[in-house]
Amino acid sequence: MRVLDDRWVIVLAAATVAGASLPAGIPWPVPALAIAISMLGRARLGLVVCFFVLASALAHDHARAVVAIDPGPFESSVALVTDPIRSAGGVRVDVMVDGVRYEAAGWGAAGARLRDRLAGEHVELIGTVRSVGDDPYRLRRGVDGVISVDTVGSWSSAGGPSGAANMVRRLLAAGAEPLPLDDQALFLGIVFGDDREMSVVVKDDFRAAGLTHLVAVSGQNVAFVLALAGPVLRRLQVHSRWALTLALLGFFGLVTRFE
Secondary structure (H helix, E strand, C coil), X not given: CCXXXXXXXXXXXXXXXXXXXXXXXCCCXXXXXXXXXXXXXXXXXXXXXXXXXXXXXXXXXXXXXXXXXXXXEEEEEEEEXXXXXXXXXXXXXXXXECCEEEEXXXXXXXXXXXXXXXXXXXXXXXXXXXXXXXXXXXXXXXXXXXEEEEEEEEEECCCHHHHHHHHHHHHHHHHCCCCCHHHHHHHHHHHHCCCCCCCHHHHXXXXXXXXXXXXXXXXXXXHHHXXXXXXXXXXXXXXXXXXXHHHXXXXXXXXXXXX
């Protein structure tokens, strides 16, 4: 496809914003496939139209009705949707129960037990739940309720590719343990974009130096993965090489949470 000049980039951005403002009930894979076809066919105008339709479809999916949450005691096994992060002196994580998304937050011992878990795992939580009300930040993230966690019970690991991705994350984190804390966090940020443990000072230093892209997943990380797999890929036929490359990139996406 020909490189988009500044005018086409502006048109593309405007079409995306306009599409997001006009939700329509169109299955998002349809315009996503059309985008791929437009790129192969080098059709710039078609690409703009497809981005408009894709943004409209995604906006329609997001504009869902909020689930009514009755406040009260909560006790259930939940599936972690995100990796836990430190927040307000505790630990916060998004979880899913029976198709409903919650934000769970724990402090003290409960927060410490949540902190070591990873996305895809299942954990028993005991606490209290309430509705998010009109909180725009939580509503934009699709969260319907907030769980204040008192007790974190048993847990089970994720299965399949998600479990393998978590194993890789824990293996790399274990390998970095001999390093000082700031160096550990920097290593994990550079390797797969996990900057949750980076101190405010280090984050500010990177921001001031304009180097925050180094602790975010980018083409550099993809190049490292493909270079590591290069000796194997070069020995394969074209179709096998293509399939393995896609599988590697998909698995790396799981490891990095598709950042």
